[in-house]
Amino acid sequence: MNAALTALNAALFLLSWEAREGITYSVQISDDLISWETLPALFRDSEGTASISFEAFSPAFARLRYSSTGDTNENGLPDPWEWQTFGFLDVDPSADPDEDGRTNLQEWEQGTDPLDFFNGQAPSLLSACGSVWYLPVDSISSQSLNFILLRPDGRPWSGAPVAIRLSSDRPGLLQAGDPAEAAVSALIAHTDSLGRVSPEFHAIRYRAPSEPTGLEVIHLEAGEAKASIRMHVLPGQPPGPPRDLRWHDNPDGSRSVSWWGSPDGARSFVLEKSSPGQTWRESFSLPVTHLPDPDPETGRYTVRFTP
Numbered sequence: 001m002n003a004a005l006t007a008l009n010a011a012l013f014l015l016s017w018e019a020r021e022g023i024t025y026s027v028q029i030s031d032d033l034i035s036w037e038t039l040p041a042l043f044r045d046s047e048g049t050a051s052i053s054f055e056a057f058s059p060a061f062a063r064l065r066y067s068s069t070g071d072t073n074e075n076g077l078p079d080p081w082e083w084q085t086f087g088f089l090d091v092d093p094s095a096d097p098d099e100d101g102r103t104n105l106q107e108w109e110q111g112t113d114p115l116d117f118f119n120g121q122a123p124s125l126l127s128a129c130g131s132v133w134y135l136p137v138d139s140i141s142s143q144s145l146n147f148i149l150l151r152p153d154g155r156p157w158s159g160a161p162v163a164i165r166l167s168s169d170r171p172g173l174l175q176a177g178d179p180a181e182a183a184v185s186a187l188i189a190h191t192d193s194l195g196r197v198s199p200e201f202h203a204i205r206y207r208a209p210s211e212p213t214g215l216e217v218i219h220l221e222a223g224e225a226k227a228s229i230r231m232h233v234l235p236g237q238p239p240g241p242p243r244d245l246r247w248h249d250n251p252d253g254s255r256s257v258s259w260w261g262s263p264d265g266a267r268s269f270v271l272e273k274s275s276p277g278q279t280w281r282e283s284f285s286l287p288v289t290h291l292p293d294p295d296p297e298t299g300r301y302t303v304r305f306t307p
Contacts, residue, residue, distance in 0.1 A: 003064050008053065015062045016051035019043060024079055026072040026089055027052055030061045038089045042079055044070065076105050085114060099161060118223035123157050124150040125225035134232045138210045140174065144203040145229075149195045149222055156195025160222060161188050164204065167217040176203035183207045208233045250304065258302040263288045269303070 003017035015027060025043040028036040043050050054062075065072035072079050075093050082091045093105040098117040107114035129146040145164065149157045165186035166172050174183050189197045189204060197204070206218065208231075218229040242259035249255055257271060270285040284305045294301050 003062075005060075005062050007058070007060075011055050011057065012053060013056055013060050013062070014051055014053045015064070016049060017064055019046045019048060019050040021045060021047045023066050023068055024070045024072055025050065026065045026079060027054075028063050028065065029054055029056055030063075031057060031059060033061055036063070038073075040088060042083045042089065044080065077108055081108055099159075101159075116223070117161055121152055122224040123152070123160065123222050125162070125220060125222050125227045126150065127220070127227050127229070129229070131228070132230045132232065133206065134234060135206070135208050136234055137208055137212055139208050140180065141206040141208075144205050145189075145197060145218070145220075147197055147220065147227065149191050149197075149225070156191070156193070157222075158191055158193045158195055160191045160195070162191065162197055163188055163219075163221045165219050165221075167219060168213070170209060170216075172207045172209070172216075173218075174205045174207050180207055206231055248302075254304050254306050256302050256304045258300045260300055263291060263301070 003015065006014045006016070008014055017025070019025060022045070027039045027041065029039060030036045039052060039054055041052055043052075067074070067079075070078040070080055073090050075090065077091055077093050079089055082089050085091075091104055094103050096103055096114075098113070098115050100117045100119070102110070102112065102114075104114045112119045125147060126149075127147040129143055133141060133143070135141050147162075149160050149162060151157045163186070164173060169185045171183040171185050173185065173187055174180065175187070187204070189202050191197055192202075212235045213233045216231040216233065218231060220227040220229075242261045245257065245259045247255060247257055263269060268285055268287050269291060271283045272280045273283050274280050286303070291301060291303065
């Protein structure tokens with residue numbers, strides 16, 4: 001087989017050869033005859049003169065690989081399959097890029113996709129953490145992502161990758177134990193034996209930016225299955241609902257009410273009581289600017305009023 005390498009100029013070279021039908025060809029180049037780079041081109045089912053040009057620094061060397069079986073690099077994978085699947089040659093046959101437990105060689109032998117963990121099957125992605133979150137600026141969500149991945153027959157899909165990313169590409173996803181500065185914009189989580197990516201197994205929280213952003217979306221993708229969570233980042237702290245509300249009768253005949261819960265962000269505090277007829281009537285109200293400071297030891301707010 002005659003092959004010729006021609007220097008077209010100081011940095012451009014041309015390799016040409018007489019191709020034969022039924023033979024597959026690939027080309028490698030080198031500048032030291034030790035390290036070789038495979039060019040992104042594949043020639044097959046051609047007859048007559050074939051050629052390829054490439055840029056390189058002098059000295060430049062080229063070698064032609066060919067095979068009647070379609071495997072010019074003799075790695076057990078047909079070159080056309082490598083090219084169509086990966087877009088390049090010299091794929092590692094023992095690698096497992098989609099992490100499904102099958103090597104590239106096994107994927108080719110079984111007719112599956114080495115770049116798709118789910119191999120065309122459509123899982124179901126069920127979220128258990130709501131579809132809308134509200135949180136203040138410069139905070140970390142108190143809740144974590146919590147969802148389960150199921151096979152088409154309803155069984156949990158274990159060990160499956162779930163891609164999680166933010167629509168803004170802003171670093172805002174935190175995994176359990178990570179400091180705030182370690183937030184990322186995208187990550188891959190894997191399900192446990194029950195198909196879960198839950199707070200107990202793999203806690204992932206959202207870190208809000210320091211300025212209100214309006215709406216941001218967390219996208220969850222597992223093969224063809226998709227889900228999303230809309231994040232509303234609000235200015236200031238949201239009002240904390242009163243907790244453990246208690247009545248107190250004072251010796252002077254007045255009454256007091258006490259509770260835990262921050263009033264930040266609220267405009268007023270309104271106390272209502274339900275009558276026997278299940279209708280509500282206001283007992284008293286006051287702007288939050290008139291609320292006393294909470295007890296420094298218990299953290300409880302207490303308001304005295306006359307019935």
